[in-house]
Amino acid sequence: MSAVSEFIFKPPPIVECIARARCLGIGKKIHHPDKCCVSCLKRHDPQQLRAWASGNTSALSLIGEELDRKETYKSNIEAHGRYLCAFEDPTYQHCRWRESDLNLRGTRLDCTTLSPDQRRLRMMLAPPPRPHCAFGTACDSKLGGQVKGPSICSWCKNMSFQALYSQADANADGRQLKRLIDGYMHQLEQDSDERIRKGWSYLCACKDPEYSFQTWRRDFNPHDSRVCGTVRHRGQLCARCYTKAQEQGCNWLEECDGDRLGFPCVFEDARLRRPTDINWKMGPMDEQGYPDPNWEKDIRRHERCGRARRRYQLCQSCFNRTCEIRGFGRFFDTEWGTLHEGFRG
Structure with missing residues (x-):
């Protein structure tokens, strides 16, 4: 063969x-x-x-x-x-x-x-431009600052707007610096609006104008010159900012669900989809033994869930919808809208 x-x-x-x-x-x-x-x-x-x-x-x-x-x-x-x-x-x-x-x-x-x-x-090609910053020697990207230039450097752009305005107030060219800061803020607003309108990935929460003056953002400085990455969800930190916040031991991370600001509404929380959760999700019964139709969220009739400030808490939309239903206090704290511990498992 x-x-x-x-x-x-x-x-x-x-x-x-x-x-x-x-x-x-x-x-x-x-x-x-x-x-x-x-x-x-x-x-x-x-x-x-x-x-x-x-x-x-x-x-x-x-x-x-x-x-x-x-x-x-x-x-x-x-x-x-x-x-x-x-x-x-x-x-x-x-x-x-x-x-x-x-x-x-x-x-x-x-x-x-x-x-x-x-x-x-x-060598006839232009060499890289020398690093510069509109804040000049006041820029804290390195010891002694940078050469004064026409624009704000990437290090300073990663700071909060409150920190930038405070730094501008202490500078002799404060008026010009504030114009640059205002222009940068307007640029971020346009970028954010365009991304939302076209369905693109979102800006990192550190760059999103929605969070510019929140307490956590005012106090956070990544101390880095790299540009923020984009994120999948609005209110999410890019990988760089999340890592920097962890390294700095920021207390406000306790108010985050991983790298996302806030927490999912209890009606959206994947951890609360156990058989035992059917009790509070059905809500209180009326005299005939029927649940209230406005208790559990219906995507066809009710607003989309937002983010909650605390874990096991209702978002504002769901709280407004359910807080006046008789028997609400049996399952949730009437002031903060947090699920009672007995139902958390």
Whole structure:
């Protein structure tokens, strides 16, 4: 019998990456929010990868490691008289000309290194702008502040508006600084409105104008120059801000359900969907033994649930709907609308 080797079909390799359809890896592409394939790390612009990461700490960590590797590689080859192409050089990643075409390197080709003569042409490109801030020496991003410039730096933009206005009051150019702060606030309001109108991801709660002057925001400063990421739910902290708040031991995190401000209404709380919860969810019965039709939320007739300030609490909409129903106090605190401990399980 002749030995005939059977053809065995081998499926293409699976590539897990944050880049979705723009992934440069070879194989079956599967979107994974925590991973970035090697091809995309090498060829896509770091700024573009950060945008696709959407604040995911695992993905941002991979991008940061790749940037560190490029910095080391740059130092090594420059020690031997060779230089990276400007599109490979991490020094130029924040240049305006570089940001105008984030996908210029989105090919399967590698940039070559440059000779000293070719480097002279590269040096004609504008170097990264020197860091500056409208607050000048009053900017606390580093010791001694920054060079005074026409705009507010990203470090100061991460501060609360109350802190910015207070800092402007103590500055000789306070009037001009307040105009810049007002302009920045207006920009955030426009951005937030557009995102809500078009159904895009929301601004981090630290940037959302809805929370700008709440107590927790007035006191919170992430002490970081990185830009906030966008979030899935309104009132949610991006990964950077949530991590910073945990590191700083902020007391207001006790009023948060994980990285989201407030808590779900008891009618929406996934932890309160046990068989025993049917008792309080049906509510008090009338003399004929029927529950009140306005007790349990009906999405066809009642407003959408909002966030509650405390755990096991009714949102304002549900509290307004149920507080005057006879027997309300049997299940909930009549003042705060919190579910009695006996029904929490």
